[in-house]
Amino acid sequence: MRHILPFLLLSLAAACADDDGSGFFITSPPEAPTDRPIERPFRNYVTSDTCRTCHPNAYDTWHASYHRTMTQEVSPASVLAPWEGELQLRDERYVLERRGDEFWVELPDPDHPKGSPDPAPRVWREVVLSTGSHHFQAYWFISGSTRKLSLLLMCYRIDQDRWMPVDSAFVNPPEVHRKTGKGRWNRECMDCHTTRPRPGIESDVHMDTFAAELSISCEACHGQAADHVAANRSPLARYQNRSEQGVDPTIFDPADMTAEMSVQVCGQCHGMLAPANDRLAEKARVKGLPYRPGESLFAKRNLVTEGAYYFWEDGEVRVSGREFNAVIDSPCFKHGKEEERMDCLSCHALHRPEGDSRPLEEWRDDQLKPGMRGDLACIQCHDEYLDTSRIAEHTHHAVESIGSSCMNCHMPYTCWALLKTSRSHQIASPSVKPSIEIGRPNACNLCHLDQSVAWVGDKLGEWYGQEAVGMKEEHRDLASGVLWSLTGDAGQRALLAWHMGWAPSQEASGTDWMVPYLAQLLEDPYDAVRFVAGQSLQTLSGYKDFEYDFVGPEANRARAHDRALAGWTTTAQNDDPTRASRLLLHNDGALRRNLFAKLLEYRNNRPVVLAE
Numbered sequence: 300m301r302h303i304l305p306f307l308l309l310s311l312a313a314a315c316a317d318d319d320g321s322g323f324f325i326t327s328p329p330e331a332p333t334d335r336p337i338e339r340p341f342r343n344y345v346t347s348d349t350c351r352t353c354h355p356n357a358y359d360t361w362h363a364s365y366h367r368t369m370t371q372e373v374s375p376a377s378v379l380a381p382w383e384g385e386l387q388l389r390d391e392r393y394v395l396e397r398r399g400d401e402f403w404v405e406l407p408d409p410d411h412p413k414g415s416p417d418p419a420p421r422v423w424r425e426v427v428l429s430t431g432s433h434h435f436q437a438y439w440f441i442s443g444s445t446r447k448l449s450l451l452l453m454c455y456r457i458d459q460d461r462w463m464p465v466d467s468a469f470v471n472p473p474e475v476h477r478k479t480g481k482g483r484w485n486r487e488c489m490d491c492h493t494t495r496p497r498p499g500i501e502s503d504v505h506m507d508t509f510a511a512e513l514s515i516s517c518e519a520c521h522g523q524a525a526d527h528v529a530a531n532r533s534p535l536a537r538y539q540n541r542s543e544q545g546v547d548p549t550i551f552d553p554a555d556m557t558a559e560m561s562v563q564v565c566g567q568c569h570g571m572l573a574p575a576n577d578r579l580a581e582k583a584r585v586k587g588l589p590y591r592p593g594e595s596l597f598a599k600r601n602l603v604t605e606g607a608y609y610f611w612e613d614g615e616v617r618v619s620g621r622e623f624n625a626v627i628d629s630p631c632f633k634h635g636k637e638e639e640r641m642d643c644l645s646c647h648a649l650h651r652p653e654g655d656s657r658p659l660e661e662w663r664d665d666q667l668k669p670g671m672r673g674d675l676a677c678i679q680c681h682d683e684y685l686d687t688s689r690i691a692e693h694t695h696h697a698v699e700s701i702g703s704s705c706m707n708c709h710m711p712y713t714c715w716a717l718l719k720t721s722r723s724h725q726i727a728s729p730s731v732k733p734s735i736e737i738g739r740p741n742a743c744n745l746c747h748l749d750q751s752v753a754w755v756g757d758k759l760g761e762w763y764g765q766e767a768v769g770m771k772e773e774h775r776d777l778a779s780g781v782l783w784s785l786t787g788d789a790g791q792r793a794l795l796a797w798h799m800g801w802a803p804s805q806e807a808s809g810t811d812w813m814v815p816y817l818a819q820l821l822e823d824p825y826d827a828v829r830f831v832a833g834q835s836l837q838t839l840s841g842y843k844d845f846e847y848d849f850v851g852p853e854a855n856r857a858r859a860h861d862r863a864l865a866g867w868t869t870t871a872q873n874d875d876p877t878r879a880s881r882l883l884l885h886n887d888g889a890l891r892r893n894l895f896a897k898l899l900e901y902r903n904n905r906p907v908v909l910a911e
Contacts, residue, residue, distance in 0.1 A: 343525035344511035380455035467826035491568035570623030619716035625725035748780030800835025818863035
């Protein structure tokens with residue numbers, strides 16, 4: 300329930316100046332709770348409810364989006380998980396309890412002194428906010444220290460209707476376990492998961508946190524709307540503003556802006572940026588990050604382009620949610636005339652277009668314009684490929700085949716999201732050089748998992764004149780699916796496990812050889828790798844109902860490995876002995892177990908954290 304009624308905004312607002320500048324500021328009503336973040340519209344923010352009156356279609360589609368439900372106040376309508384019984388996380392036990400419309404959890408006291416010889420007493424904490432509603436939902440409880448929140452270390456996987464450790468939702472080293480993250484929501488999450496956040500962090504204890512809205516709402520993209528509301532109160536004024544100005548000057552609309560300004564609206568959250576200096580960083584701890592739609596995103600922030608948690612070694616983004624960095628480094632954005640440059644709205648529709656017959660559920664999955672899952676996304680600019688004969692000439696694959704898909708070649712799935720991959724938005728042509736130098740799988744080998752990197756290099760040289768690249772013996776002798784799933788780091792193994800369940804990969808490379816590699820990944824040290832391996836295994840013939848719990852006891856996971864192998868009978872007719880060799884198979888299809896085990900000894904066990 301909102302603490303501020305939108306129809307009271309203008310009547311209750313007091314025009315005053317805070318230390319950021321002047322604007323409407325509305326104080327919390329006396330009954331507002333003091334132990335959690337709240338909604339408090341200020342500095343000309345009026346909330347989405349005010350926008351609804353004049354923009355019902357835009358409001359309705361936003362309301363159906365995952366942006367709206369990214370952060371929610373906990374209620375029977377918003378909580379997706381079954382809230383009853385007990386949850387066990389390693390040696391900690393959580394008890395869930397509904398108290399009317401309230402949601403509570405009993406757990407060991409998070410404030411118990413670290414290193415104390417006495418066990419932590421058990422305490423009850425009210426859960427007040429949720430994050431996410433698409434793949435996962437995470438829950439935040441009051442810390443008992445002002446508006447600071449702590450994280451429940453179990454999250455809910457929506458499509459599987461199950462609880463799992465928050466650690467398991469990310470690529471995390473097995474020896475690294477998250478703590479309750481006291482104040483983490485206030486310090487980090489709210490920056491992108493709310494509208495106009497104000498952390499109010501005065502110390503690790505005192506946090507007077509609020510936001511204009513506890514969701515990603517209208518004013519997150521369009522800017523504060525009080526002036527717009529005032530200027531457009533009468534129908535005549537609305538008409539005149541539109542007809543005389545072409546665009547309404549009282550509000551920011553990304554669709555009316557240049558690509559450079561439009562893409563920055565998305566970049567405020569879907570990018571990696573940091574305050575330009577320590578003074579601004581300290582100020583942001585209290586007042587929030589300094590950006591409003593229509594301003595330059597780089598006025599007080601710098602672009603971050605390195606760091607193993609988010610980037611491949613050559614600076615290309617390797618996690619989802621940071622697409623801004625990739626887009627602005629792509630030739631489709633950097634080159635050409637301004638009116639021809641690609642931006643986020645070239646493919647995405649933040650509101651379902653009027654007349655769009657797709658169900659809201661289909662539109663909101665990625666908020667794409669109609670047809671943008673296919674080649675139209677690229678052909679809308681590269682119209683020379685409307686002539687389908689040129690497609691086959693360009694791709695060397697049959698028209699409408701998976702190998703002729705623009706995005707499969709130029710936007711491969713090399714980024715990691717929440718237990719799945721996502722497409723790279725750094726549009727580029729396939730090359731084996733990154734695969735050899737830094738280990739990023741190339742687009743061709745992500746379909747042709749049964750072929751070597753050298754095979755791809757030869758094809759790219761033959762078709763496009765790419766120069767040959769020096770490579771090691773394993774890049775010539777082993778299939779890429781074998782090499783990366785057995786010797787890659789955790790991030791590479793996660794990508795390979797996912798692609799073994801991807802229909803285009805299965806079509807291009809066959810599935811007769813995959814079971815031993817997925818079976819091995821069922822015992823991977825990383826939870827995320829095991830999860831995806833189990834999902835992919837279930838897509839293979841004979842394994843649809845394969846039972847496997849990726850966070851079950853280690854002994855059970857070992858038995859699952861053995862069961863998977865026991866059920867594998869290859870249907871391969873290995874008339875090509877070189878293919879069998881690449882896949883570590885004998886000519887009769889049996890696994891070369893000694894070579895398999897030897898290669899596994901070279902697995903890259905460096906710690907990997909992918910912080911989507």
